[in-house]
Amino acid sequence: MTPRGLVLSVAGLIGLLLASPSVTAQTSRADSAKSYLERGGSWLKKGELDRAISDFDLAIATDRSLAAAWYNRGLARYRQGDRDGALRDYNQALQLAPRHVDTLLNRGVVFFEQGDFGAARRDFDAVIEINPRHAWAYLNRGIVYAQAGAAANALADFTQAIKLDRRLHEAWSARCGAHVRQGQLAAARADCEQALKLAPDNTNAMVNRGNLRQVQGDLDGALADFSRALALAPRVASVWNNRGRVWLLKDDYERALGDLNRALELDPQLPEVWDNRARVWFSRGEFTRALADFDQALRLNPRFAAALAGRGVAYLRLGRPAEAERDFTHCREINGSLPPYAEEAWRAAQERARK
Numbered sequence: 001m002t003p004r005g006l007v008l009s010v011a012g013l014i015g016l017l018l019a020s021p022s023v024t025a026q027t028s029r030a031d032s033a034k035s036y037l038e039r040g041g042s043w044l045k046k047g048e049l050d051r052a053i054s055d056f057d058l059a060i061a062t063d064r065s066l067a068a069a070w071y072n073r074g075l076a077r078y079r080q081g082d083r084d085g086a087l088r089d090y091n092q093a094l095q096l097a098p099r100h101v102d103t104l105l106n107r108g109v110v111f112f113e114q115g116d117f118g119a120a121r122r123d124f125d126a127v128i129e130i131n132p133r134h135a136w137a138y139l140n141r142g143i144v145y146a147q148a149g150a151a152a153n154a155l156a157d158f159t160q161a162i163k164l165d166r167r168l169h170e171a172w173s174a175r176c177g178a179h180v181r182q183g184q185l186a187a188a189r190a191d192c193e194q195a196l197k198l199a200p201d202n203t204n205a206m207v208n209r210g211n212l213r214q215v216q217g218d219l220d221g222a223l224a225d226f227s228r229a230l231a232l233a234p235r236v237a238s239v240w241n242n243r244g245r246v247w248l249l250k251d252d253y254e255r256a257l258g259d260l261n262r263a264l265e266l267d268p269q270l271p272e273v274w275d276n277r278a279r280v281w282f283s284r285g286e287f288t289r290a291l292a293d294f295d296q297a298l299r300l301n302p303r304f305a306a307a308l309a310g311r312g313v314a315y316l317r318l319g320r321p322a323e324a325e326r327d328f329t330h331c332r333e334i335n336g337s338l339p340p341y342a343e344e345a346w347r348a349a350q351e352r353a354r355k
Contacts, residue, residue, distance in 0.1 A: 033063035052076045067096035101127045135165035154178050169198035173205040203229045222246045237267035256280045271300035275307045287317045305335040309342040316349050
């Protein structure tokens with residue numbers, strides 16, 4: 001799974017054609033395989049994936065040593081959403097051409113999306129060893145580091161990607177996210193602006209800038225960025241969640257619910273959406289509904305400290321202080337302290353109990 005706000009590179013179609021033996025029969029087979037490969041490549045460029053795969057199948061059946069056929073079929077399978085099939089083809093291509101950087105780069109992407117971050121990083125390391133000036137390899141390795149929580153390493157790789165290719169807007173956007181995680185908001189904003197200058201439709205940079213605007217109190221600016229991102233990428237649940245959160249901060253509960261419900265339709269496995277919707281219910285005084293959504297957020301992520309604090313306050317409003325105390329204790333264990341609103345609610349409840 002790709003981290004929200006980051007995009008890994010998938011290399012384009014290439015012609016990795018191996019030299020044909022000199023024997024006439026073998027040359028004939030190689031020519032036939034090359035013809036199938038070229039025709040499959042044409043279909044692939046047109047987005048005719050089934051036809052492309054059929055021709056790559058023929059190329060492989062004719063000459064199993066043709067690494068390009070395995071690689072290109074892997075590309076087609078990846079674009080069909082068949083990650084396992086793509087991985088098998090990339091593995092076979094690398095058996096035949098172990099130093100082919102595009103195959104390594106693409107296989108690293110598949111490993112990453114399957115959650116095998118160690119294997120992904122090894123492939124990106126290999127690309128950098130073969131070609132130390134491969135900007136996309138640094139960008140992708142930085143994304144792996146970011147996912148692993150190695151913020152300094154991620155920042156270094158994003159910076160190196162930018163040094164190698166200053167027009168790589170994806171690297172500027174990714175570095176923006178790295179700066180945010182280190183609390184460097186001015187540097188983050190500058191990187192977002194540069195990404196959007198290079199690519200005005202870069203939705204990741206748009207979302208990052210929206211998050212920055214929200215943190216800095218510019219709610220209308222955040223709404224503008226999230227709305228623009230949704231116009232370009234309407235099926236990204238996390239962006240619906242982000243905009244719903246801003247509507248909540250503006251006390252527009254109906255619009256908040258609309259966006260958060262849409263986020264849950266697209267991806268019901270995001271605990272932060274359930275947490276945000278719980279806060280809408282709470283703000284409307286619907287504490288039982290809030291409790292149900294906090295419960296779901298914590299089923300998905302039992303160590304979600306903010307949801308524990310929120311549920312604790314909901315328990316207090318429902319007259320269940322023992323359960324509130326349990327959640328607050330757990331929140332402190334995870335986070336070191338309670339958020340100020342929860343601490344205030346807990347102290348007020350204790351004062352009432354003493355009277």
